[in-house]
Amino acid sequence: MDLKDLRSEIDIVDKQIVELFEKRMDIASQVADYKIATGKKVFDREREEVKLQAVQDMTTSEFNKVGVKELFSQLMSMSRKLQYQKLTEAGASGKLPFIEIDSIDKANSRVCFQGAAGSYSEEAMKRFFGEDVNSIAVETFRDAMAVLEDGSCDYAVLPIENSTAGVVSEIYDLLAEYEHYIVGEQIIEIKHCLMGVSGATLEDIKTVYSHPQSLMQSAKFLSDHSNISQISMKNNAFAAKKVAEDGDKSQAAIASKRAADVYGLEVIEEGVNQADSNSTRFIIVTNQKVFLKSASKISICMEIPHETGALYHLMSHFIYNGLNMTKIESRPIEDRNWEYRFFIDFEGNLSDSAVKNALRGLREEAKLLRILGNY
Structure with a gap:
């Protein structure tokens, strides 16, 4: 048999695979209808593990065993996404515990920043809230989070990322520790002087x-x-x-x-900083679960199962829902060696159906998911 004949056989098999794939997805759609009616969860980890082992046992070589596991992992992942989509369309996506607001009351807010008069944090605060902002200065980033927690301030202004030096890792750790939420951001050009x-x-x-x-x-x-x-x-x-x-x-x-x-x-x-273009991104944080109606960026934090392909499968929720992921950072989880917490920024608004659909899938499949803000 020559190459042309072999390729013809592959074409026939591929057609059969496509037909079977569509049949499988149609059944998955019916499963979604059943789960909508009964309130069952989409993701059943134990069932999927049993299924993966069963299909691997049908193979005839170690190479095929690995390949079949990957193939069926993808098939089940696609089936889940279809089911999440149908649940969202049926209005079963659930309400997110965030209140939509039209604007931030900048004139009547008390704001804290880390540092002292003349700092870049103060400049970012005044740029966002105005020169006449009612403000206090605190010594540390943790102090800023603490005054939000006890209600002494309504907002805190914190640096999270510099275009040259990278992320401020302490801020990511504090966002994971405190129940505070990002409601805005301000970018300040950095020009250091000696x-x-x-x-x-x-x-x-x-x-x-x-x-x-x-x-x-x-x-x-x-x-x-x-x-x-x-x-x-x-x-x-x-x-x-x-x-x-x-x-x-x-x-x-x-x-x-x-x-x-x-x-x-x-x-x-x-201009003693070496980069001609150097900016720091500051976030505006509050202890209220609110988001602006005009918000277009979402930040989340999640922990994932410590297993092969876990991050890949979770990232696919952004792809299937047409969401543009703009940033991902990882931070080690304290007291859990070699396990990491992921911080992700992506475009969207919490009221968007695609965002609700993606968040539902992430919430079911991640070990932990927190929405850090929509701004």
Whole structure:
């Protein structure tokens, strides 16, 4: 038999596979109707594991055993997605515990930010809420979450990601720990300045103070001046404040020009961060389960089964529902070696049927799912 004949046989088998696939999906649709009527859950992990073992036992080689397991895993995954879709269409998707609002009451809100006057966090807050915002400054990111939890503030402004230095991992961990929700974001262009007391020059500087992220973003400049030692601070504005209070010409801070103005320091050199384009994304967090009617981005956090293909199957819910995933990050789960929590951003609004459908599937198949916000 030549290649042409073999390909013809494959074409015949493929046609049969397609016909059987459509027949299987039609039966899956009937299963969905039954589950809608009876209120049964779509995902039955034990049933699927038994089924996978049964089809593997029908194979004649180890290679085919692996292949059949993968094939039927996909078939069952597609069947579940069809059933989730039918449940959503039947209005059985359930209501998400979020309240839709038209806008944030910025004029009458109390807002906290981490750092001090002159920090990028303060700038992000004022850009989002306005110059006259009623605000307080706290020392740490955890403090910001705590004042939200006890009701001392309505919102907190927190940096979550820098275009050069990457994510602020502590913020992701705090989002998983606290029952707070993202309702907005603000992007601030970062232009770090080296600043010191009046009359100080670059040659005078022996020690520079700044936040670890800012020191990282200014690594090239600092490596070119290896005689300058680096000391980390909790916030750039704290660094500028220290240099101003100490009044020592050998000390400098890396912070924003705004911080230099606030603390009466002189800018020795502008743009010490190496990237021409450097921005930080700040999130606006509240303890209320609300989302804006105009929101277009959703953030979620989930834990997945520690097994082969688990992440792949969960990610497929975005594909099948036509949702564009814009970001994924992982963080280790405390006290569980080699297990990770995933943070995902995707486009959509909680009122969209495609979003409800995807979230239903993720909720049933993930070990844990939390909606962090729609903004």
